[in-house]
Amino acid sequence: MIKKILILVLSAILILGVLSACGTKESNKVEGNKKESKEIDVPVEGPKISVKGDAPSGLPDGFPSEIPFYDDAMVIDADTYGEDGFTVVYQVDDAYENVVGFYMTNIDGLDESGIGEEESYFEGIDMGDIHINGLTITDVGDATHVFITLRDYGEQTDNDSDSSFIDESDGYEDSDQITYENAVEVELDGKYPIDIVPIYPNAKVIDCSLAPSGNGFVNLVLPTNEFKDAVQYYSDELGLESESFKSDLMISESFSGDIDGYKISVFIGQLKMDGNDPLVTITVNK
Numbered sequence: 001m002i003k004k005i006l007i008l009v010l011s012a013i014l015i016l017g018v019l020s021a022c023g024t025k026e027s028n029k030v031e032g033n034k035k036e037s038k039e040i041d042v043p044v045e046g047p048k049i050s051v052k053g054d055a056p057s058g059l060p061d062g063f064p065s066e067i068p069f070y071d072d073a074m075v076i077d078a079d080t081y082g083e084d085g086f087t088v089v090y091q092v093d094d095a096y097e098n099v100v101g102f103y104m105t106n107i108d109g110l111d112e113s114g115i116g117e118e119e120s121y122f123e124g125i126d127m128g129d130i131h132i133n134g135l136t137i138t139d140v141g142d143a144t145h146v147f148i149t150l151r152d153y154g155e156q157t158d159n160d161s162d163s164s165f166i167d168e169s170d171g172y173e174d175s176d177q178i179t180y181e182n183a184v185e186v187e188l189d190g191k192y193p194i195d196i197v198p199i200y201p202n203a204k205v206i207d208c209s210l211a212p213s214g215n216g217f218v219n220l221v222l223p224t225n226e227f228k229d230a231v232q233y234y235s236d237e238l239g240l241e242s243e244s245f246k247s248d249l250m251i252s253e254s255f256s257g258d259i260d261g262y263k264i265s266v267f268i269g270q271l272k273m274d275g276n277d278p279l280v281t282i283t284v285n286k
Contacts, residue, residue, distance in 0.1 A: 060086055064130050064152045068106040070099055076145070087149045087209050096139035099146065103137065110135075121215055121263070121285040129154030134283065136211045147211035180204060180277045183221045192218060196262050197282055198237055200230050213286060220280035227251070227270050227278040234266050248272070262286050 055065065058075035063086050070092045078088040092099060100120050104110050107125060114122045118139040125132040129152060136147040185204045188194070191214040199205065203220040210216030222230055231242060231253045242253040252269035263285040270278040 056090060059088060062086075062152070063088070064150070064154070066127055066130060067132075067148065067150070068103070070094065070102050070144075070146065073146070081207065081209065084153060085149070085151050085207075085209075087147070089145060089147045089212060091140075091143050091145050093143050096137065096144045099144045100137050103135065103146075107132075107135075119213060119215070119286070123217075123283055123285075133209065133217055134211070134215065136213060136215045136285075138211070138213050145212065147213075147215070149209040149216065179275065180221050180223045188218065189216075192216075193262060193284055193286075196259055197264050197266065197284060200226075200233055200280065202226060203230075203280060210284075215285045217281060217283045220282070222278040222280065224277050227268065230268050230278060230280065234268070238264070238266065 055063070056069055056073040056075050058078055060078050060080045062080075063078070069090065071094075073090040073092055076089045076091055078086070080086055096118070100115060103122075104112070107122075107127070109125055110122050114120050120137045122135045123133060125135065130150055131153065132148065132150045134147070134149050136145075138145045138147070183204045183206050186206060186208055188199065188205050189208050189210045191210045191212075192208065193214060199218070200220060200222060203222050205218060206221050207219035208216075209218075234240075234255055235242060238255055238257070238259065240255045240257045242255050245252045245254075250269055250271045252267065254265065254267045256263075256265040258264075265281075265283045267281045268278060270276060
């Protein structure tokens with residue numbers, strides 16, 4: 001069930017970018033201070049990518065083999081969430097710059113603006129059916145830690161109703177649709193910087209995935225009629241103006257900027273079809 005609500009969040013984000021020509025985009029975005037970046041030499045030939053059969057031990061069953069691992073990766077922690085979500089934290093005994101260069105070489109679409117002096121953070125990366133929610137690389141002195149959280153939509157089977165939950169004849173059709181009333185809450189990770197980006201008072205936390213450093217994301221579902229209240233709440237709490245998007249299918253507001261050493265983004269979206277409650281995705285990067 002958790003997959004259904006997160007598909008809506010990701011769909012909303014995709015719609016924001018792909019269908020902008022069909023809607024009205026009102027840009028009032030406040031630019032935060034840019035994160036200090038670090039020059040990383042991307043190697044022409046980086047360390048060999050681990051391939052299927054050579055991936056590090058300790059990965060959950062079904063973890064997609066397409067994800068590159070640095071040589072001699074040692075898994076510290078790995079888990080699954082929902083029906084197709086995975087998280088993994090691993091360590092390598094090599095320099096931070098080398099690991100960053102490896103991922104810049106082996107994953108297309110990584111933005112160099114995500115590279116920092118001691119930590120790099122990338123989000124929203126698509127590799128076929130795989131969507132990487134976040135990739136964090138951290139310098140821990142004599143070693144480097146890598147934290148990855150992702151969803152593998154290729155795991156969906158032909159009889160999975162999620163693959164066609166939008167009915168062409170009469171809109172939304174899903175008897176197991178997650179709403180605010182039936183959503184199953186999860187515990188908010190103690191590392192989440194609630195003093196930086198508070199959780200909307202009436203929200204239910206339905207997904208939470210944070211790296212050891214505290215970087216990661218939190219997903220929320222809100223009561224049906226509280227979209228506007230949530231937008232006002234985050235506008236007041238964050239001190240940032242939002243970027244608006246409207247179309248026949250959905251409405252959304254997004255906030256982004258730098259607050260007290262954190263690069264944050266808050267996305268609030270709601271599909272206009274009956275029965276869809278507002279969703280919030282919060283990402284934090286220290």
